[in-house]
Amino acid sequence: MQQEPTFRESVNLMVDRAISAVGLDAGTANAIKACNEVLQVQFPVKIRGKIEVFTGWRATHSTHRLPAKGGIRYASYADQDEVEALAALMTYKCAIVDVPFGGSKGALNIDPTLYERDELELITRRFALELVRKGFLNPSTNVPAPDIGTGQREMAWMADTYKQLHPEDINYTACVTGKPVHHGGIRGRVEATGRGVQYALREFFRHSKDVRRAGLDGGLDGKRIVIQGLGNVGYHAAKFLSEEDGALITAIIERDGALINDAGLNVEEVYHHIIQHHTVRNFPGGTFEENGAAVLEKECDILIPAAMEGQITLENAERIQARMIVEAANGPVTYGADEVLNKRGVVIIPDAFANAGGVIVSYFEWIRNISHIRFGRMQRRHDEVRGHQMAAFLEEMTGASITDEMRNRIAHGADEVDLVRSGLDDSMRMGYQEISEALREGETINDLRTAAYAVSIRKIARSYLDVGLF
Structure with missing residues (x-):
C-alpha cells in the first residue's frame, strides 16, 4: 500500500498546490510555511x-499578526508533528476568515480519562506555569483555547495561573479563550465550531454553481448527512443542521460503532444516550453497526468527519459515496485521499475554513476581555426602545393592533449571544464567498481546498510585504 505523508507533510503539500496555483515565489512561500518556534516542556507532578x-x-x-492563537489538546497520541501541523492550519484558518491572529497550537501527551479532577488541575496549572514562564501564554502574544480533551475548566485553571504570576495585568482574562462565561468567557463559544459548520453549509447552498458541482440541488432540507464523532463539534453541527435546517442525520459514527437510521436519527436523544451509557449500543432509535469506520462509506449527500485527523485515507477514499465532505475536524482527509476524491468529483469544504467558527468566536471573546465590556451592554435597551416606538408607529399608521408576540419580536434588542451568532454568520459567509470567487479565477484552482489556501496565502503574503519583511 502507498505510504502516506505525515499530518504536517500533508498540510504542507496541500498548501504547495495553492502556492503553485497563485504563482507565489519560492522565498515568500517558504517564509509563510515555516514554523517560527516550537517549545517542548517536560515537568514533574x-x-x-x-x-x-x-x-x-x-x-x-x-x-504576522498578534497574538498567535490556537487550542491546547490533551491526548495520549499527541506529538510534535501533529502540533506543528495544527499550528500551521491555525495560521491559514485565521487568514481565511479575517481573524487578525497568527497561528499556534499546543498539546500535552496525556490520557485525561485516567486522572481525577484535582489531579488534572495540578497537571494543568503546572503546564500553564511552564508556558507562561517561557512566553507561550500571554494575552498579547500567545492565547490558547480548548481542543480535544480540554474545555472551559482547563482554560479557567490556566487563566487563574497566569493571573497569579502577573497580578498587575488587567487583561489577564484574555490570556486564554473558551473560558466559562462567569470567568470572562463569551456566550456562544461552546457551540461556535459546530454552529460555524452549519453556517458554512448554509452559505455553500446559496451558491447554485457550487451545489451543482457536488451533484446536489436545492437546500439543506432533506439532505442525508453522515457524521463521525458526536463530541462538542459534531453534536452541535448535527443538532443545528437537523433541528433548524431540516437535514436528516442518517448515521452517527462513534468510537465503539455506529448508529444508522435512514429516516433520520434524533441527535439530542443519541447524545443523552451516550452520556448515560457511554456507548451508542442499544440505542432504540437506530440500527447498531459495530464496524463504525465502514459507515464512512455509507451512501449520503454530506459526510461530516468531526472526530480526528486521518480518517479518510488512500485505503478507503475510493469507497466513499458522499457527494460532498465537510471537514469539521482538523485534517480528517489525508493528502492522498484528497487527490483521489478530487479526481472523483467529490466536493470538500476544507478544515481550514469549515471549522473556523471556534477561532472566530474566540476572537470575539478576546476582544470582549480586552475591552472589559459585555457585547450589547451599551445598545441593547436603546434598540428595545426604538423597537417599541416602531411597533407603536405601525399601529398608528395601520389602525390595527399588533400581537404581544409580534411586539416583542420587533422590540427585541440584540444581546451578547445574538451578536456573537451574527458575527459568526457574517464571518463564515464572507469567508466562503472569497473561496468561491477564487475557485472561479481560472484553470489553476480546481477545488475548494486549493481556493481556500490561495485566499489565505495571498493575505499573509500581503501582510508580510506591507510591513517590509520581504
Missing part, C-alpha cells in the same frame, strides 16, 4: 504519591 513526568508542546507557526 506528584500524583497518588508518585512522581510522573509529563511532556507538552506549544508551537507558534506565525506571528
